[in-house]
Amino acid sequence: MNQQHTSQPVVQSRWQARWTLVKKSPRVIALGLLILCLFGAFGWRLWHLQFVRGEYYRMLADRQRLKTVDVPTSRGIIYDRNGTPLVRNVPSFKVTITPANLPDYDVVIVPASSPDEKETVEVTFSPEAENVLIRLAVLLDMPYTSAGVHGGGAPPEPGLREMVIQAIANGAYYSPLVVKQGVERDTALLIAQERIGLPGVSVEVDARREYPYGALVSQLVGYLLPIPGENEEVYKARGYDPATDRVGMAGVEYTYEDTLRGQKGQQLIEEDVLGRVIRVVEQQSAPVPGGNVYLTIDLDLQRAVEEALQRGMANANSPRGVAIVMNPQTGEILAMVSLPTYDNNLFTQGISAADWQRLSQDPHRPLLNHAIADRLQPGSTFKVVVAAAALQEGVLTPRTRLNCPGTIVIPNKYYPNDPGQATPFYCWNRAGHGYLDVVGGIANSCNIFFYKVGGGYEPDRFEGLGPERIARYARMFGFDQPTGVELTGESGGHVPDPTWKRLTYGESWSTGDTYNFSIGEGYLEVTPLQMLNAVNVIANGGTLYRPRIVHHITDAQGNVIRPFAPEISATLPISPENWTLIRQGMEGAVAYGTATRARIEGIRIAGKTGTAQYCDDIARATGICRAGYAQPTHAWFAAFAPVENPQVSVIVFLYNGGEGSITAAPVAREIIEYYFSRSQPAAP
Numbered sequence: 001m002n003q004q005h006t007s008q009p010v011v012q013s014r015w016q017a018r019w020t021l022v023k024k025s026p027r028v029i030a031l032g033l034l035i036l037c038l039f040g041a042f043g044w045r046l047w048h049l050q051f052v053r054g055e056y057y058r059m060l061a062d063r064q065r066l067k068t069v070d071v072p073t074s075r076g077i078i079y080d081r082n083g084t085p086l087v088r089n090v091p092s093f094k095v096t097i098t099p100a101n102l103p104d105y106d107v108v109i110v111p112a113s114s115p116d117e118k119e120t121v122e123v124t125f126s127p128e129a130e131n132v133l134i135r136l137a138v139l140l141d142m143p144y145t146s147a148g149v150h151g152g153g154a155p156p157e158p159g160l161r162e163m164v165i166q167a168i169a170n171g172a173y174y175s176p177l178v179v180k181q182g183v184e185r186d187t188a189l190l191i192a193q194e195r196i197g198l199p200g201v202s203v204e205v206d207a208r209r210e211y212p213y214g215a216l217v218s219q220l221v222g223y224l225l226p227i228p229g230e231n232e233e234v235y236k237a238r239g240y241d242p243a244t245d246r247v248g249m250a251g252v253e254y255t256y257e258d259t260l261r262g263q264k265g266q267q268l269i270e271e272d273v274l275g276r277v278i279r280v281v282e283q284q285s286a287p288v289p290g291g292n293v294y295l296t297i298d299l300d301l302q303r304a305v306e307e308a309l310q311r312g313m314a315n316a317n318s319p320r321g322v323a324i325v326m327n328p329q330t331g332e333i334l335a336m337v338s339l340p341t342y343d344n345n346l347f348t349q350g351i352s353a354a355d356w357q358r359l360s361q362d363p364h365r366p367l368l369n370h371a372i373a374d375r376l377q378p379g380s381t382f383k384v385v386v387a388a389a390a391l392q393e394g395v396l397t398p399r400t401r402l403n404c405p406g407t408i409v410i411p412n413k414y415y416p417n418d419p420g421q422a423t424p425f426y427c428w429n430r431a432g433h434g435y436l437d438v439v440g441g442i443a444n445s446c447n448i449f450f451y452k453v454g455g456g457y458e459p460d461r462f463e464g465l466g467p468e469r470i471a472r473y474a475r476m477f478g479f480d481q482p483t484g485v486e487l488t489g490e491s492g493g494h495v496p497d498p499t500w501k502r503l504t505y506g507e508s509w510s511t512g513d514t515y516n517f518s519i520g521e522g523y524l525e526v527t528p529l530q531m532l533n534a535v536n537v538i539a540n541g542g543t544l545y546r547p548r549i550v551h552h553i554t555d556a557q558g559n560v561i562r563p564f565a566p567e568i569s570a571t572l573p574i575s576p577e578n579w580t581l582i583r584q585g586m587e588g589a590v591a592y593g594t595a596t597r598a599r600i601e602g603i604r605i606a607g608k609t610g611t612a613q614y615c616d617d618i619a620r621a622t623g624i625c626r627a628g629y630a631q632p633t634h635a636w637f638a639a640f641a642p643v644e645n646p647q648v649s650v651i652v653f654l655y656n657g658g659e660g661s662i663t664a665a666p667v668a669r670e671i672i673e674y675y676f677s678r679s680q681p682a683a684p
Helices: 014-024 026-052 053-065 125-142 162-171 185-193 229-237 252-256 255-263 299-316 351-359 379-393 438-443 447-455 467-476 497-503 511-518 527-541 575-589 618-624 660-677
Strands: 067-071 086-099 104-112 120-125 178-183 201-210 224-225 246-248 265-271 279-283 290-295 321-326 333-339 402-404 406-410 422-425 434-436 543-545 551-554 560-562 568-571 607-612 633-639 646-656
Touching: 086 125, 086 185, 086 660, 104 560, 120 125, 125 162, 125 178, 162 178, 162 551, 185 201, 185 229, 201 246, 224 467, 229 255, 246 252, 246 255, 299 321, 299 333, 299 447, 299 646, 299 660, 321 527, 321 660, 379 447, 379 467, 379 527, 379 575, 379 633, 379 660, 402 447, 406 511, 422 447, 434 438, 438 447, 438 575, 467 511, 527 543, 527 575, 527 607, 527 633, 527 646, 575 607, 607 660, 633 660, 646 660
Parallel strands: none
Antiparallel strands: 067 265, 086 178, 086 201, 104 120, 224 246, 265 279, 290 551, 321 333, 321 646, 402 434, 406 422, 543 568, 551 560, 607 633, 633 646
């Protein structure tokens, strides 16, 4: 029997079936390969981003969320010699905008159409960004745009919108732009509360300088201003931020800027996308507070000097005045007053246009420290310098006596026999003083005595010093160069001589020039501080000190890091006997001569009056200086006391003040009387 075998069906697995289908469909194969390629590309890209470029993108991410910021430090304080603070750091608020954190805006750079033009930047803000700026302008009560905020032909002041556009045009996307300083506390808190709706806007705690004594010491202390645009790069190199930092621009604030400023700290912070600080990642460096500067000024004495000077100016109807008090044994300036002056608090939050116009257009320049900047003829106060030179050169001796008839006549050297060509020279006492020695010449401030001492007098066969020797000794006393006091704007004055006149005017030096030089007039120009420093040399017996306004400096903990030490500029080669004669003459001036209004019972005072004719732009503009009329005069008086052991020296200058013996001497007497009526200012 034949058996028949039937074939069994072949059973395939699911994967075998799918593979069979794939082999029968090329499109499926292509799709599979495409998927593999895509996954390969994604994998390669992921590997490239993660490993090859990972560090770079990590740096970009950190740059967006991490930022190094400066930590402000406190500026040092300025004190008087007794520890009274002359300046304070007062908490304040400022509002800033970081352009990169504002809502969207577009920036288009428009190329220049010609080589003479510059490319311009056009910024288009989104409605959201416009709303932020408008809302902030309303909160700060400041113009949104410059349109309509100026007049009278003045250049427009930028509004908030223009300020931000300018910052963007300058490429300062990530730099905080200070849009307003000195913001009121309530306004600052309101902006901080609304910050979630004001992306890019920040409120920062700031410190501003406050000057509690204002105009009393403004010429010495100075003030702060924003960094000038032309000096931005210089200050950047020194670690300043031109956008936010302020620097000293006058007085001690300027001179000791590097000491007072301190050093900022730095910290690394993390921000969110709106620019809000999440946390401090790292404190990179701690801020170092600025050093403290102690002045040689005694504040109570400064106030008394100012009040005395104001009274003297009122009595003399003088619009400008200077009074300085020093220690002649060390060069310390105990008080320095220059009037008119200004309140340095005007500059703490930005001076108004009206205040600036008032100060800058005043013909007597309140912003200028006249004690160190004015170049003036010192008049008869300069005679003590001529006396010292004549005694040391042997032109005068203690026994030399010269006659003052009240008037002397100098023939014209080109027409010696023509009396009409001769020039008369007068003493202030037209009746004459008769015969005087050097002590009497100083005490009575005799012009003719010093005409002869300086320029000689042929009828008496007396040969004087001559202009070269007068100039040489004047420079020994510190004239013709700045004294070196630690203040800005000091002038060196001017000491003339024949060579200078020939080069400047193309004229020869005359006997009349020497006569004027001998009594402190003509081409000679000095500052009040220079004149007082020269008197100090007589008081201390020959030492020319550098005047000092700063006594010592401490760090923030109060440790002295720079002590005070008197600095000698020169020692004059004049004998003690000659110094004694000059002091006797100056004491005689107060006791019985031209300065009797400076006498104080019980105190031996040595002084020298001065009355100097002048004719400057102000005098010509006001009509008080005209050809054919007597010229107006400045009033001077310099003194030291007590004669036996000088502790204090004083100089008073009154612009257009008349006779120094009448108007300036009483002011100095009042100052000296106050000085000795109280306990002496102790060293800090």
